[in-house]
Structures are given as C-alpha cells and as structure tokens.
Amino acid sequence: MTTLQMREQVHSGPTAWQRLRTSRNFIALWFMLPAAAFLILFLAYPLFLGVWMSFTDARIGRDGVFIGIENYEWLWDDSIFWLSVFNTILYTVVASAIKFAVGLYLALLLNRHMPFKAIIRAAVLVPFIVPTVLSAIAFWWIYDSQFSIISWSLIKLGVIDQNINFLGDSNWARASVIFANIWRGVPFVAITLLAGLQTVSPSLYEAATLDGATAWQRFRYITYPLLTPIIAVVMTFSVLFTFTDFQLIWALTRGGPVNATHLMATLSYQRGILSGRLGEGAAIATAMIPFLLAAIAISWFGMQRRKWQQGTDND
Template structure:
C-alpha cells in the first residue's frame, strides 16, 4: 500500500485526483476536435462516425480557398467582431464606470446593467426580431413617428440594415459581460493610486488615462478575447434574426459552417470551415492575452 501523505508520493496522488477530469476533458473536448479535423479531410456529404472511412484529401480546403462565400464570411465576421467588440467595450466601460460611482440606487443600476446578459439568447433575439419587423415592429414605428426615416427599414432584405441589426442585438446581449468584468477590474484598483494622482495634480481625464486604463488593460484584454470568441461562434442571434441573409450579408464563419454542414449537407466542407475558425480563434486569443498581459507584468 502506498502512503500518499509522504512527500515522495504526494505528486502521484495529485495526478490520480486529476486523472478523471483530464480523461473527461479529453473525451468531450479533444475527441470532437479531432473528429471534425478528420471529417474536414474527407470528401463526404453526410459523415458517419464508425462507418467506412473515406480516404483523406485536401479537397475541402481547396474549395475553401477558392470559394467566394468563405472569404465573404471572413470579411463579415471580421467587421462584426470589430464593430460589436469595439462598441461593447465603449458601452461596457462607460456603464462600469457609472455603476462604480457611489450613488443612491447603485445596486438596482448594477442589476439593470447586467439584465440583458441574464435573458436567454433565443428569447431575447425573438423579441428583437419582433421589434425590428418591417411591417409591425416598434422600432420602425418609432423612427417613422420621430421623422428620422420616411419609409420602414427592411431589416430582412437590406444588407446594411440586416448587418447592423445583428450587431445591435449582439451588443445589447454582449455588453453586460464586458461591464461586469470591467467593474470587477475597476474595484481592484487601489484607491491610493487615485489619491496619489490627485495630489500629483492629475485631472479627471489624466487619472482615467494614466491610472484607470493601464490598470484595466489586463481585464480589457481578457474581456475582448471573450467577446471576440463569442461573436465568432455566436449562432442563435444571427439564425433567428436573418439566417445569414440577405445574400450572405450576415453569414459569419459559424453560419457558413452550419449552412455547409446542415443546409447543403456538405459536412466535409462545413468541418473545414469549422477547423479554420478554430485556428483563427486560437491565434487571436493567444495574441490578445499575450499582449495585454505583457503590458503590466
């Protein structure tokens, strides 16, 4: 019998405790990844696990590189990440700074800031789809009444309108997380740093640029990675609002994956898009986390 309390065997005990979790992770995370890489290398329409394996080929990736749809979806995804990420950061930071102040009803304000995050994504999107409807939606009615537009915006068929409608709902759904994370970051900045800056004669803006922002940088980095990855893989908002249309204006990489695999039943091509998405996400998160973490340490 091994005595696991002895210093000699303590690490073995640690590995034993870790093992179930590691094996489980391998099964539910690594296996599907390997499976999708495998499928992406096969020229199949409907993949069957455990059936006869088609020979490996780069045909799907050849299609990818030469397909206009793929490059369009990369462009759409990039724009969406940029626009949603940037706007969520600005709104999230602004609301975080706001509810970090001391005022009456702060707890309630914090609750309201976090609220969109708590609503299930599909439910929220269905409600927004109603509100954005071109014939009976409240948004068009408001814009018409206020005189901003002369005829209803066709969120379903106007490419630009559809893109921004998707972005808008994503921001609405995504900024609370940014706000919550940044609020936690703000609260960890020592009050003395602000006091020291005040004594040093720094104005409100200077304190924001020289104390708040640098101290928040690591949190901003992590939050941006999370938001970016979320926009990359979000499916339900786009699917409920536009199904990727009109004419590919809101077809992001994850929409394209779905379309190829389950609408056109070209699972090999769908898997190839998925694999490329995964690689892009890995590179982006590595770069962002590395850069922001370095700026402090």
C-alpha cells in the first residue's frame, strides 16, 4: 500500500466494505458456517423433526398426518414399552453404578507407582478402542449356550453341572448384557478419572499422612472432594451413553429373550424401522428426551460447582 493511498484512506476513513471485511462478527460468520451447516441440517432439524414425527402416523414410504398424542396413548397401554423403560433404567442404574465403582477403583490402582505403568494403562483402554459390535460378537461366542467357555470352566471346577443359558434366560440375559456394557465402559471411566487423580498434588497426601490420616480418610477427605467435578462430568457421559445404548444389545440379543433385554433405543428401532411405524418409533425415542435432559442438568450443575471451587471461569 503506497503512502498516497494510505493518506487518502486516513482522510476518508475505511469504506463500508473494508469495515465489513475486518469486522470480527462478519469473519466469524464464515468461519462458523461449515460446522453450523452440518449441525443444523443433520442434528437440530432431525431433532425437531423427530418430535414432530412422534405426533404423526408416518410410516416408511409415506408422510404421516398429525394424530395428536395417539402414539403416546398407545404406548401408555403397551406393556412391552413399559418393560423396555424398566429394562433401560435397570440397565443404566446397575451398569453405571458398577462402572463407577470399578472404574474409580481401577483409576486409584493405576495412579500408584508400578513397573510397566505406561503399557498397563495402554492395555486397559483397549476394550474402549475396539468397536463395540466387534467385542459384542466375542461376548456372543463367550455366552454361547453350548460352547460357552464360562460354562465349561465352571463345570470343570465343579461349580455347576450343566451349561448356563446365558442369552436364553431372561435374568441371565440381563446380567450378561449388563456385564458386557460394564466391561466396555470401565476403561473410559478409569482413564478419565485417572487424569483427574493426576492433578491432585501428592503433598496433600503427605501432609494428611503426617497428621495420621488412614488410607480411607485420605480418599474420603482429599481424593473424593477434589475429584467430584470430574466424576460429575464422566458419570453424566457414562449414564447418557448407557441409557441410549443400542449396538451392544442389538449385536447380543436383539431385545430377546421375550423382550427381556429390550431397551428403549432397540424397541424404537424395531418398531420404527423394522416394522416401519416411524411415528411410533419416534415417540419411543422422544420419550427418552426427559431422561437425557435430567442427565444434562446434572452435568451442568457439576460444572458450576467446579467453577465455584476454582473461583474463576473456565478460561
């Protein structure tokens, strides 16, 4: 830019185009555009469309007409729907509680000093890396009614005298899918909590030990309070993903035996896609939203508490 042009510009001030071109808001608009396009087209719009579809009698291949809350009335009287709600809550509560307990325990173990620490930590995360469906297939084989390795080992040890029908009996099937879910979820909980544990200063433990604190007291009064915010976030994610789980169930039992392991997500798929009653499937999916909002609210309060503890905002 020559001196002459610059002088001219100082004289007349930047043009409207130049002001627009350097405006942060205008540039940000272009920067946000790709992400916003994806999220609006394929996330926000379907979210509202889903709620709308739950009030229609849409089927595969034809648009529905508005039928008010008929789908919900139908579901209200449907015992299989309530069974799936019960299963989902049972699955979420039991699996999340055990994942939290085992995950925290594993994180505390991994946080201690030991040889081959890096390799052990890397190995712990492997179940989380391998695609859920593929590990579920391995569990399917482990749970096989005839050739289950668990049944075989227990028979050889003399604990039982005939094969356990892992995926054929209602209660065994529930226990089996919950175990597989815990197996996959524990590494995530453990590794993220471990990251939180590593930020706790060792000098706190040293001071507490000098004051005569027992191991339990050190955990209860140092580790736990400092870890609460990260526990809140991790468990929110864990609850959210367990509640909306689909693939593990679909690969292992497809909701059977006799709907004993049907979760709301799998029932929604069965009714909405396989039977083609999109409206009813969308209603089941929409019925999950209140539970998800509750989980998000908990997460939000967890974060608020962290801000309050740190005394500053997140930046």
